[in-house]
Amino acid sequence: MTNSSAVASLWLRSQLQAGRAATWLLSELGDLVVQLEHPRWRDDPYPLYEQIRQRGPLYRGLSGTWATSSFAVCNQVLRDRRFGVQRVDGRAQGGLLGAPVPAPPEGFVELDPPDHTRLRRLAMPAFNPKRLEAYRPRVQSIVDSLLAKVAGRESLDLVRDLGTPLPITVISDLLGIPDAERGAFAEFGEVVIEGFNGVSSMRQAREVTAVTEHLVALFDRLLRERAVEPGDDVISTLAAAVGEERMTARELHGTAMLLLVAGFETTVNLIGNGMRALLEHPEQWARLRAEPELAAAAVEEALRYDSPVQSTSRVAHTEIELAGQTIKPGQTVVAILAGGNRDAQAYERPEQFDITRSAGPEHLAFASGIHYCLGARLARIEGEIVFRTLAERMPSLRLVGRPERRDTSAIRGLRTLPVTVAQRGQ
Structure with missing residues (x-):
């Protein structure tokens, strides 16, 4: 290990230790914002969100970070251009207490305008609604193929056998990732996503760094290849933008990594959380079986009821009056999306899972605003x-059995969802 690497390692280790100590102390003193990342709330965080809501539309923890589980205030924060995803000095946010995280190339979701606007616009054609609707037969074909592999089995894991390989295949198709490179993407996605909360150990820091370096090398190679032989895929579109100097190679790396990880984690968690909710509410599963055309409505209710992305944060870039409080420049507001999605001020019977729900605003599972x-x-x-x-x-x-939950808080999902399959006539 070089001297610079040793120093960096010692610094990171000291920061981790300090962060853990500060988190423990603030949590013990009753800071509900810090408790958002505490493992004891991982299985069921909704009572904590309700505690925060009971403190008012905007709650400030001892750490100085604000939080809200009000639907209206979450929506306001997400739409207000005076808030940004970057700090006032332009740096990316860390964890709630500024926990150190390895710094991969930034995707546009971590940027503010004008860079966010420019990069998002370059990626948008690949996600044109008309193009995605035309992709339905391909998605159905992938689902059919995955179910054919488990045909005749009495048990399966809905996350590992279906929920994980489906979105990996779909987003890899759209990006133009070669088949030979896709095998480890589920593991890569898991490592990167678990790093979103801030690294908790030197081992995790090394894993996140290694995965990031691997993906950057892959995207850099594909950039060079598609610049010579473009195809009908997202990386080819982005490679053309690099050639025209509308984005840099590093921005392509960050955009491709963002689309790969986001395209994987949102869908796998939607499938896992949604199927668990359906099977834990037999009357709702029976309703869907009787009326399969309710599947789209079931997706919306699953997203509202147990959101894949539980929270996001914004930084005030100027002084802002919000819900009767003054937010100073540089202060952070955590918008608890999943809490807002169960706000009784926005939804009737918010704790009830109902795939026929028709009243209420569009949920915040996919955020809001730009x-x-x-x-x-x-x-x-x-x-x-x-x-x-x-x-x-x-x-x-x-x-059957107990599902295994992922070790994350802001991102909510399952590693496993074991089920039994009774054949027709049994």
């Missing part, structure tokens, strides 16, 4: 096809 999820339509299509196909072909699905 950072509204670019891949929202794609995730909806994949979820709808999965829910409908399972209701039609595996109507006797039942949960």
Whole structure:
């Protein structure tokens, strides 16, 4: 190890230790914002969101960070251009307490205008609604192929056997990732996503760094190849933009990494969380089996009821009056999207899972404002096809064993969802 590497390692280790100590102390003193990342709330964070809501529309923790689980205030924060995703000095945000995280190339979701606007516009053609609707047969074909592999089995894991390989295949197709490179993408996505909360160990820091370096090398190679032989894929489109000097190679790396990870994590968690909710509410699963055309509505209710992205944060770039409080420049507001999605001021019976729900505003699962999820339509299509196909072909699905949850808080999903499959006539 070089002297500079040793110093960096010691610095990171000291920061991790200091961060853990500060988190523990603030949590013990009752800071509800810090508790958002505490493992004890990982299985069911919704009571904590309600505690924060009971403190008022905007709550400030001892750490100085603000938080809201009010639907109206979350929506206001997400839409207000005076808030940004970057700090006032232009740096990316860390964890709630500024926990150090390895710095991969930034995607546009981590940038403010004008860079956010420029890069998002370059990626948008690949996610044109008309183009995505035309992709439905391909998604159905992938689902059919995955279910054919488990045909005749009495048990399967809906996350590992279906929820994970489907979005990896779909987003890899759209990006133009070679088949030979896709095998480890589920593991890569898991490592990167678990780093979103801030690294908790030197091992995790090394894993995130290694995965980032691997993906950057892959995207750099594809950039060079597509510059010579472009195809009908996203990386070819971005490579053309690099050639025309509308984006840099590093910006391509960050955009491609963002689309790969976001295209994977949103959909796999939608499928896992949604199917768990359906199977834990037998009357709703029975309703979907009887009326498979409710699959699109079931997707929306699954997203509202147990959102894949639980929270996001914004930094005030100027002094802002919000919900009767003054937010100073540089202060952070955590918008608890999942809390807003269960706000009784926005939804009737918010704690009830109901796939026939028709009243209420559009949920915040895909955020709002200029950072509204670019891949929202794609995730909806994949979820709808999965829910409908399972209701039609595996109507006797039942949960068995205990699902394993992922070790993240801001991103909520399952590693496993074991089910039994009773064949027709049994």
